[in-house]
Amino acid sequence: xxxxxxxxxxxxxxxxxxxxxxxLSRAELSRRVGLSPGSLTRLTKPMVESGLLVEVEGGPxxxxxxxxxxxLDLDANAHHFVGIKLTGDSAIGVLTTLRAxxxxxxxxxxxxxxxxxxxxxxxxxxxxxxxxVPGGTAITGLGVSIGGRVADGSEVRWGPYLNxxxxxxxxxxxxxxxxxxxxxxxxxxxxxxxxxxxxxRNSDRFVLVTIGAGVGYGLVVHNxxxxxxxxxxxxxGHHPLLPDGPxxxxxxxxxxxxxxxxxxxxxxxxxxxxxxxxxxxxLDLAAKGDPAAREVIxxxxxxxxxxxxxxANFTMPELVVLGGEGVRxxxxxxxxxxxxxxxxxxxSAAELPMxxxxxxxxxxxxxxxxxxxxxFVLGTT
Numbered sequence: 384x385x386x387x388x389x390x391x392x393x394x395x396x397x398x399x400x401x402x403x404x405x406x407l408s409r410a411e412l413s414r415r416v417g418l419s420p421g422s423l424t425r426l427t428k429p430m431v432e433s434g435l436l437v438e439v440e441g442g443p444x445x446x447x448x449x450x451x452x453x454x455l456d457l458d459a460n461a462h463h464f465v466g467i468k469l470t471g472d473s474a475i476g477v478l479t480t481l482r483a484x485x486x487x488x489x490x491x492x493x494x495x496x497x498x499x500x501x502x503x504x505x506x507x508x509x510x511x512x513x514x515x516v517p518g519g520t521a522i523t524g525l526g527v528s529i530g531g532r533v534a535d536g537s538e539v540r541w542g543p544y545l546n547x548x549x550x551x552x553x554x555x556x557x558x559x560x561x562x563x564x565x566x567x568x569x570x571x572x573x574x575x576x577x578x579x580x581x582x583x584r585n586s587d588r589f590v591l592v593t594i595g596a597g598v599g600y601g602l603v604v605h606n607x608x609x610x611x612x613x614x615x616x617x618x619x620g621h622h623p624l625l626p627d628g629p630x631x632x633x634x635x636x637x638x639x640x641x642x643x644x645x646x647x648x649x650x651x652x653x654x655x656x657x658x659x660x661x662x663x664x665x666l667d668l669a670a671k672g673d674p675a676a677r678e679v680i681x682x683x684x685x686x687x688x689x690x691x692x693x694x695a696n697f698t699m700p701e702l703v704v705l706g707g708e709g710v711r712x713x714x715x716x717x718x719x720x721x722x723x724x725x726x727x728x729x730x731s732a733a734e735l736p737m738x739x740x741x742x743x744x745x746x747x748x749x750x751x752x753x754x755x756x757x758x759f760v761l762g763t764t
Contacts, residue, residue, distance in 0.1 A: 393416055393418060393426055394426060394430065395761070396415075396416045397412060397416055397423070397426060397427060397430070398430070398435065398436075398457070398760070399760070400412060400415050400416065401436065401455055401456060401457050402457055402481070402482065402760065403579060403580070403584065405454070405455065405456040405457055406439050406454035406455060406456035407454055407455060407456075408454045408455075409423055409424070409427070409454075409455065412427075412455065427455060431455070434458075434461075435457070436455045436456070436457060437455070437456055437457070437458055438453040438454070438455060438456075439453060439454050439455075439456045440453065457481060457482075458481075459480040459481045459482040459484065460480055460481070460517060460518075461481060462480075462481045462523040462524075462759070463478060463479065463480060463481075463486070463516045463520065463522055463523060464478070464479050464480075464481070464483075464522065464523055464524045464525070464526065464752045464755045464756055464759070465477070465478055465479075465508070465509050465512050465513070465522055465524075465525045465526070465562075465752060465755070466479065466525075466526045466527075466528070466572075466748045466749055466750065466751030466752025466753070466754075466755060467505055467508055467509070467525070467526070467527045467528070467748055467751055468527075468528050468529075468569060468744055468745075468747035468748040468750070468751055469493065469501065469505075469527065469528070469529045469544075469545065470493070470530075470544060470596070470744070471493070471496070471544035471545060471596075472492065472493050472494075473490055473491065473492055473493050473744070474490070474491050474493050474501070474504050474505065474508060475488070475489075475490045475744040475745055475747065475748045476488065476489045476490070476491075476508040476509070476511075476512055476748055477489075477512070477745055477748040477749050477752055478512040478513075478515055478516065479749060479752045479756075481523075481756060482580060483576060483579070483580040483749055483752060483753050483756060485745065485749055486515065486516075486517075487512055487515045488745050488748070489508055489511055489512060490744070491504060491507070491508060496545040496546060496547075498547065498550045498552060498555055499555065501545065501552075502552065502555045502556050502559070505525075505527060505556060506556065506559055506560060509522065509525055509560065509562065521562075522562050523562075523563070523755075523759055524562065524563045524564075524565070524755035524756065524758060524759045525556070525560070525562045525563065525564045525565070525755055526564075526565050526566075526567060526572065526750075526751035526752050526753070526754040526755030526756075526758075527552070527553075527556070527564065527565070527566045527567070527751055528566075528567050528568065528569035528572040528573075528747060528748070528750055528751035528754070529542050529544070529545070529552075529566065529567075529568070529569055530542065530543065530544050530568070530569050530570075530596075530597070530615075531543055531544070531545075531547070531568065531615055532568070532612060532615040532616070533566050533567055533568050533615070535553075536553065536565040536566055536567065536758070537551060537552065537553025537554060537564075537565075537566050538550065538551050538552065538553065538554075538566075539551075539552045539566065541615070544596070552566050553565070553566045563755075563758070563759070564755075565754055565755050565758045567751065567754045568614060568615045569747055569750065569751070570591075570593065570599040570600075570601055570614060570615070571601070571608065571610060571614055571615075571754075572747070572750035572751050572753065572754045573591065573593065573599075573601065573706060573746065573747055573750035574591050574601030574602075574603065574608050574750075575608055575750060575753050575754055575757060576746070576749055576750040576752075576753040577589075577591050577601070577603075577704050577706070577740070577750075578603050578606075578608055579753055579756075579757070580753060581704070581740070582702065582704045582738040582740070583603055583702060583704055586603065586700075586701045586702045587603075587604075587605060587606050587701065588603060588604050588605070588698070588699070588700050588701050588702075589602075589603050589700045589701055589702040589703065589704060590602055590603075590694045590695070590698055590700045590702075590703055590704070591603075591704045591705075591706060592619075592687075592690065592691060592694065592703065592704070592705055592706070593705075593706045593707030593710070594643045594644065594645075594687070594705075594707045594709040594710060594712060595644065595645055595707035595708040595709045595710075596644060596645060596646070596708075597617050597620055597640065597644060598617060598619055598620040598639040598640055598643050598644060598690075599617060599619070599620075599707065600614075600618075600619040600694065601614070602698060602700075604698070617640075619639060619690070619694075620638065620639050620640040620644075621633065621635050621638045621639065621640060622638060622639050622690060622693060623635065623636075623637055623638050624637050624638060624639055624642060624686040624689045624690060625637035625642065625682065625685070625686055625689070628641055628642050628682070628686070629641045629642070629647070629651065631647075637686075639686065639690055642682065642683050642686040643683055643686060643687055643690070643709070643712070644709065645662045645708065645709045647683075648662065648665055648679065648680070648683055648709070648712070649661065649662050649665055651679045652665035652668065652669075652675070652676045652679045652680070653665075655675035655676065655678065655679055656668070656673070656675050656676060662709065662711075663711070665679070665680065666680060666711055666712065666715045669681070669715055669716070670715050680712070680715060680716050680719075681716055681719045682719075683712055683716060683719075684712060684713075684715075684716025684717070684718070684719030684720045684722075684723065685716075685719045685720070685722055685723035685726075686723060687712060687713060687716070687720050687723065688719065688720040688721060688722060688723025688724035688725075688726070688727075689723040689724070689726070689727050691703055691705075691720070691723075691724050691735070691737075692723065692724045692725075692726075692727035692728050693727065695728065695732075695735055696727070696728070700735070701736070702735075702736050702737075702738065703735050703736070703737045703738070704737075704738050704739075704740060705737060705738070705739050705740065706739070706740035706746060707740075707742070708742050708743070708744060709742070710739055710740060710741075710742045711742050713737075713739055714739065
């Protein structure tokens, strides 16, 4: 199958409906896109002939002609994408299908943060994953995500975890590979992945809250990701939660960063028990009833509940998705989370469905792949 030519109008809508929810019957497609069956047939015929859409067996019997209908689908294995998430000390890569199903993954340490060295590492991961594409076909697109501000799908204006300022990273990569490249903010990428292929797929309005090295917030309203340069600077991290909480490095008492990050929790539990601990150990100690660890983790759980309540009170989402490498906090401190949430919500307020994403950096890498998929399908960055 050749390159997907970006579509427009009803053709784009049909392709997106099938990409995100297929296979779909022609009757269901007609309902979704508001076209008559005849108009839909005329529209999809060249898409089938070109190989963009495929007819699959197994549909219900079409009463008009007395034989099974043939739903339309896309061949998700016709194109493959690589997504790479850059942190301050590692690069995590995944190989995905057109529907963002992960086929393979790899993680490499990032020991030299200079742009040229990081570009070499990204290209090594790209090559390593490319040879794992079934059938040996070429990679269709590469997405790279990074914490910080990214412009025009290429330039890293500010990347605090790598100490980058005004780095034309997309251009550096493009000089050494013919694979189309898009560079994106990591939180925006994860929000897009949650929106297109994750827990938020069927929600018109949802929020994504991530906890890990920082605290992140993504918002989808009217089925669109709300994007802004401010997304990249983690403003929600300084939202006040507990007036008697610890101070962050900017002097704020009891803000989200001072209570919810992996670093804050490990520091506070380590101080409380008198020795250094890792994040999972801190949570394990709390789960087993260690009083000092339980106090720190319980306070963090209440703070997370209050943060979710604030997000919900302002944006009234249908769904809350929790993610990031620190998301296990929501499980260990579940009761405290609910206590903090309900303390700041009206008793008559709607219940908030909450979904936890895996506490795995590969989810962030998958987000980078989704931005590459979107760029390929929509023809935009």
